[in-house]
Amino acid sequence: MSTLKTTRRVAVGLVAAAAATFSLQAQAESHAMDMAGKTVEWIIPFSETGGSAKWANFYAPLLSEALPGQPTVVVKFMPGAGSTKGANFFQDQQFEDGTTIFGSSGSTQFPFLLGDPRVKYDYADWNVVLASGTGxxxxxxxxxxxxxxxxxxxxxxxxxxxxxxxxxxxxxxxxxxxxxxxxxxxxxxxxxxxxxxxxxxxxxxxxxxxxxxxxxxxxxxxxxxxxxxxxxxxxxxxxxxxxxxxxxxxxxxxxxxxxxxxxxxxxxxxxxxxxxxxxxxxxxFPAQKMVFLPNGASDAAIATFTDAFEAIKARPDFVEISENRLGKYPQMTGPAAQKALESGTSVSPEAKEFVVNWLQEKYGVSLN
Structure with a gap:
């Protein structure tokens, strides 16, 4: 085969690859959720005075700007039972149109890890779109x-x-x-x-x-x-x-x-x-706060919120404003967020056994 034919074939292949890539990108964009005119309710299972409130209030206006259609993002505080009240409420929510999201914290993860009888939620049912480390x-x-x-x-x-x-x-x-x-x-x-x-x-x-x-x-x-x-x-x-x-x-x-x-x-x-x-x-702490979509969330919804948080992280001013408000910690999306979720919702049997016994001895709390 001549060099000319080889070059022409390579060029045709590159054009085809570029067209395929463009088609995939267009397809992904066409499946992005249009949230214009909607209100996203961000449930925080704590009072409005703590770190979770400050974290959610920092992200809420940025998320509103980054989501397609720029919906209003409202933080709703639902304290009670050390955060299990709000988490149990979210567990009962079924995905509809992406207008309900949840902000978890270590204080929500620990009862899950320890088998607290008040826990009716399961992280395996939820869809993580952001994980924030903290100290x-x-x-x-x-x-x-x-x-x-x-x-x-x-x-x-x-x-x-x-x-x-x-x-x-x-x-x-x-x-x-x-x-x-x-x-x-x-x-x-x-x-x-x-x-x-x-x-x-x-x-x-x-x-x-x-x-x-x-x-x-x-x-x-x-x-x-x-x-x-x-x-x-x-x-x-x-x-x-x-x-x-x-x-x-x-x-x-x-x-x-x-x-x-x-x-x-x-x-x-x-x-x-x-x-x-x-x-x-x-x-x-390394995966202390996370944002979830409820059970049944569509791939398009997960991609839409993930892309929005990635767009927030890509802002030229994000490092400065996030460090001033949240500190110098990783803000994770995609596979990194999934890995953070896994580390935040698992401990060794030995560590769990020690803490369960310690809670019984120190506070009279029985989890066995």
Whole structure:
């Protein structure tokens, strides 16, 4: 075959491939949902004062702009039973036209992981379109923070602490187990509807230890730190590529719980208690917040919302505005979001058994 014929055949093949690609793109676009004139209701199973509220309120106007037809996106708060009320409600929703979505948090994932009898929802029925990593910061009043010797919290072991707790099986088990490992005497006031309510207890002097997820800490606690009424104690940290706990990239100047534990008498960063804490930290924070479409969502709907969140991430100003509001954490779509969902809804049998027994001993909560 001559060089001319070969070149011509290659050219024809390239044209055909380009045409096929264009056809596939056009087909995908033709299946995108037109949401003009619609209102998307984004259910958040917490109060309007916490980190989930700040996360959803950050994304809602961006999502409205990115979805085809620019529908109105309204955040609806549905607190109760430590977030299981809102999650159970969403479980009963069947996909209709893409106007109902759900925002999950670690406090929704933990009851699912632990077999809380109030859980009537199943993540396997839902369709993830965004996963957001986050961190958490524990903080103290200045007079108590001054008792710490650098990262050594041993001097705080004689203090009586009060903490506003969303519930024993919620994300709050990460800080409460950490404080117990440090030898701190922390009494939980149970049943608050969101972490923002815990911060308000701290501000009113009704609690003297608290933690917030990164978005809520940045907006709600940073002003307290600047005013001298709160002092950061530690973060939960972040994970490096090898799964090791390292400093949180949003708060690189604040030590991690691991560092504080290593500096504090009686606290150990090995053994079953540490392994259980780390397992639930991983399940609760690197994939802490997720957006779902309900059971039965069409491929077109999943693609439409995924594309919208990808368009948000591609905005030239996204890194700056997201870091200021959410912190420096990955915002995941597609296969990365699916992988995050898997890590956020699974722990080892050993870690689960330890925490189930610990909850029974500490709070009298029976999950067996």
């Amino acid at each position: 958490g910061v524990a903080y103290l009043p200045p007079e108590l923070a001054a008792q710490m010797d650098g990262m050594d919290a041993s001097a705080l072991q004689d203090v009586d602490f009060i903490y506003g707790n969303q519930g024993a099986t919620r994300l709050d088990l990460v800080p409460t187990l950490a404080w117990e490992m440090l030898g701190l005497n922390v009494e939980s006031v149970m049943g608050i509807k969101g972490r923002g309510d815990g911060r308000l207890m701290f501000e009113r002097g009704e609690a003297n230890i608290d933690y917030q997820t990164s978005s809520s800490y940045l907006s709600g606690v940073t002003p307290l730190v600047e005013a001298g009424t709160a002092v950061p104690m530690m973060t939960w940290g972040a994970l490096d590529d090898d799964g090791n706990i390292v400093r949180d990239p949003t708060f690189p100047d604040i030590p991690t719980f691991k560092e504080v534990c290593e500096a504090t008498e009686g606290c150990e960063t090995s053994g079953e208690k540490w392994d259980a804490w780390k397992a639930f930290f991983i399940a609760g």
